[in-house]
Amino acid sequence: ETGVTQSPTHLIKTRGQQVTLRCSSQSGHNTVSWYQQALGQGPQFIFQYYREEENGRGNFPPRFSGLQFPNYSSELNVNALELDDSALYLCASSLGGTGTSQPQHFGDGTRLSIL
Amino acid sequence: SQQGEEDPQALSIQEGENATMNCSYKTSINNLQWYRQNSGRGLVHLILIRSNEREKHSGRLRVTLDTSKKSSSLLITASRAADTASYFCASAGGYQKVTFGIGTKLQVIP
Numbered sequence: 001e002t003g004v005t006q007s008p009t010h011l012i013k014t015r016g017q018q019v020t021l022r023c024s025s026q027s028g029h030n031t032v033s034w035y036q037q038a039l040g041q042g043p044q045f046i047f048q049y050y051r052e053e054e055n056g057r058g059n060f061p062p063r064f065s066g067l068q069f070p071n072y073s074s075e076l077n078v079n080a081l082e083l084d085d086s087a088l089y090l091c092a093s094s095l096g097g098t099g100t101s102q103p104q105h106f107g108d109g110t111r112l113s114i115l
Numbered sequence: 116s117q118q119g120e121e122d123p124q125a126l127s128i129q130e131g132e133n134a135t136m137n138c139s140y141k142t143s144i145n146n147l148q149w150y151r152q153n154s155g156r157g158l159v160h161l162i163l164i165r166s167n168e169r170e171k172h173s174g175r176l177r178v179t180l181d182t183s184k185k186s187s188s189l190l191i192t193a194s195r196a197a198d199t200a201s202y203f204c205a206s207a208g209g210y211q212k213v214t215f216g217i218g219t220k221l222q223v224i225p
Contacts, residue, residue, distance in 0.1 A: 004157070033213070042203050042215035043158070090157055101145060101207030106157030 006091050006107035013081050014115050021076040021110045023091030031055070031096035032074040033104060034066060037088045049074055050096045086114045121204060121219040129224050134191040136219040138204030139184075147180055147187050148205045148213065158203065161189075196225045 005024045013019050025032050031050045035043035045058035049068035063079040072093070078085060088111050092104035122137045140147070146165045150158040164171045164180045164187070171178045177190040191198055201218045208214070 035215075042217045045214065088155075092158070101148075101213050103148060103160040103163055104158075104213065105160065106150075108155075108157045111155075 004091060004093050004105050004107035006089075006110050008110060009108070010111045010113075012113045012115060015081055015083060017081050018077065018079045019081060019112065021078075021089050021091075021112070023074045023076070023093075023107060025072045025074065025091075025093030026105045029093035029095050029105070030072050031094045032068055032072065033092045033094070034074070034076045035090040035092065036060070036085075037090055037109070039087075043090055046076070055096070081114050083114050086112060088112075121202070121216045123219060124217065125220045125222075127222040127224065128194055130194060130196055132194055134194050134198070134221055134223070136189045136202050136204075136221070138187045138189070138216055140187075140204070140206040140214070140216075141185065142206070142208050144182070144206045144208050146207045147178075148207060149176075149178060149187075149189050150203045150205060150215075152201045152203065152218070154200075161202075191221075194221075194223045196223050199223045 004026050007022045033048040034046040037043045046060050047057040048055045052068045065077045068074045088109040090109045092106045094102045094104045120139050128134050144166050146163050148163045149161045152158045162173045162178050164178050175192045180187045199222050201220045203215050203218045205213045205215045
């Protein structure tokens, strides 16, 4: 069973640039959620994709966008980067369609630093 | 914003002692989940307790849930140095919506 993998592991960008983060979900999982975790804080929900459709969004501006592909892998895109976007970005996969939240399996994240 | 809050925010104990962490949440839930995070790594799912359950065990872990008080606790018995990590509760309300608390940082001293 392949776990959740994220790439890249670290990334340094400057203000105003754009970034794409990638996530491969655990085999058999059809749902991917993205979280932003600032230093010393808990993960904050960005959005979730279920079978290639957005299935809920947290309190993040439209410059945070995403995609899910037919193989259930996913991308997180952030435009017009700001200093406050510096954080660990976590991807989690789970099995959706059950009507209730299931345990999520997390990748080790992408550490994004904005200069 | 974070829905839940863990208490205490930091806890330091000796190896072999028990560690208790508490969590409060604000809205009704379908289930509550506990996760562990080692420094710089992703979160690892520990245990899920449904809203109609009051207590659940898994190995050295014991979780309780009080929906009338909107609170949960995680007990780790006979702690080990390897238990050193941050622990988060996550309340699951609507379909696939999971909201994390701010975490408890546990240090187990050998």
